[in-house]
Amino acid sequence: MIRLAPVLAVLVMIGPVAAGLVGTVLPALGWLPVLGGETVSFDTFRILLTEPGLGTSAWLSLSVGLGSTLAAFALAVGFTAAAQDTPMFRAATRLISPLLSVPHVTLAIGLAFLLAPSGWAFRLLSPWATGWERPPDLLIVQDPHGLSLALGLVLKETPFLFLMLLAALDGLPARRILVTARSLGYRPMTAWLKAVLPQAYPRLRLPIFAVLAYATSTVDMAILLGPTTPAPLAVRVVQWLGDPDLTRRFLGSAGAVLQAGIALAAIALWIAGERLAVVLGRCWIRGGGRGAAENLWRGLSIGAMGLAGILAVLSLLALAVWSVAGPWWFPDALPARLSVEGWSRGGADLLSAAGATVTVALAATAIALALVVACLERETRLGARPGRAVDWLLYTPLIVPQVAFLFGVQVLLIVGHLDGGWLAVVWSHLVFVLPYVFLSLAGGWRRFDTRYIAVARSLGRGPTAVLFSVTLPMLARPVATAAAVGAAVSVALYLPTLFAGGGRIETLTTEAVARASSGDRRVIAAFGLLQIVLPLAGFALASLAARQFSRPR
Secondary structure (H helix, E strand, C coil): CCCHHHHHHHHHHHHHHHHHHEEEEHHHCEEEECCEECCCCCCCHHHHHCCHHHHHHHHHHCCCHHHHHHHHHHHHHHHHHHHCHHHHHHHHHHHHHHHCCCCCHHHHHHHHHHHCCCCHHHHHHCCCCCCCCCCCCCCCCCCCCHHHHHHHHHHHHHHHHHEEEHHHHHCHHHHHHHHHHHHHCHHHHHHHHHHHHHHHHHHHHHHHHCCCCCHHCHHHHCCCCCCCCCCHHHHHHHHHCCCCCHHHHHHHHHHHHHHHHHHHHHHHHHHHHHHHHHHHHHHHHHHCCCCCCHHHHHHHHHHHHHHHHHHHHHHHHHHHHHHHHCCCCCCCCCCCCEEHHHHHHHHHHHHHHHHHHHHHHHHHHHHHHHHHHHHHHHHHHHHCCCHHHHHHHHHHHHHHHHHHHHHHHHHHHHCCCCCHHHHHHHHHHHHHHHHHHHHEEEEHHHHHCCCCHHHHHCCCCCCHHHHHHHHHHCHHHHHHHHHHHHHHHHHHHHHHHHHHHCCCCCHHHHHHHHCCCCCCCCHHHHHHHHHHHHHHHHHHHHHHHHHHHCCCC
């Protein structure tokens, strides 16, 4: 098992992506015999170009993806440079795991409840500050420019990039570099940007590309926060692929290929921006400025991160309040009374969706954890570190837009009579859970002092016995944390559940998105809040399990 683990892991991650891309490109070229497509041509792309609003949809995907990624990157880097080695920075590092465990859909629903014309923000400000006695006629959520969608993506992706930046800094002598730069007269923020960031950034490139790919092709958040006339391209692709007219599958496949092209274009533009930043950055460094206006930039960076944190917290609080709200008339700041009506109306559907969510998450996480532990154990036994190629393999399912290959995976599942089943959903979740589990566990595992293993082996224990009696108990905390991260990722997955489950496996995420158009805020809030509860419960159980298994025995 341990010897074959790397091969199995690569097959799990890369196999579905490669096969799915083939299964998407061929119908885009007109070849899908089961639907009568038996010739290869570009006619489908010509039809795609005639779709009304296609250019607007493509521009929305590109602009929102690039803008939100750039803003999230600036927030993470600016805050790290400005608040390094402060109590505020240490507090932010402790809060990062709970923020990361919030699913995209949950945050999007909460943000919509906060910023809508009848949302909590306007209720708190009315009528004393605005004079409004009824909701204003403003288009804030689902605005035509995608600004609310971009804001939601920034709030969700900033913690991820912040965590990836912390991981990059762990592999650098950042403190020593900073002390050297400070000794030359540079102020703290300027010293960090000029001396530390250029060395940390190469380790951030793949996470940034993953964020770009997600932001340009998001479907769940775009349905909840994005414009509808027309919608971003990824949403329209899913609509075409789910159209009752089966011939629209060809159009959907062509749209999926275009979506992949938009993601690649976003990455290419980012790389071009990197080249420009290198040129300008060198001029800035050679200029020798020590940071004359640093106090202003420091205040703006910390203030912007604080504002983002406040918006995220208020969004979750708005979700919690709506889940237990009774009658609530505008502009009252709080409901007239509390009620569990939303939970009771969700009732059996809530329990059923929660059960499916938990079972799929546990199965996908268990398989992913077993494969990752086996891969890392093999790495330890061979005493070899993988190169950059392994990082690219890990990020492949995260960089390739989901909508670009999941339809091809669905076609393969249908051909194999596996679609719509629980196993198919677990398998599709595993493709995305495994990279996150590996990234979460690899750092702690590789820092483990192998002399403990040498001592155990010298006492006559075999390698497998040492793994279970020494290595895993001593690494209980990072293993449990990686499992909690994997479960949180599974809980949040929307498109893999939708395509592999064929609408027959309903999780909290798919139900929350489906009910978002119902207008019943209490039931929607109940589904969204339960989405937070499950990952947080996972992290709490992981902490208890780590304490139990790592205690002296």
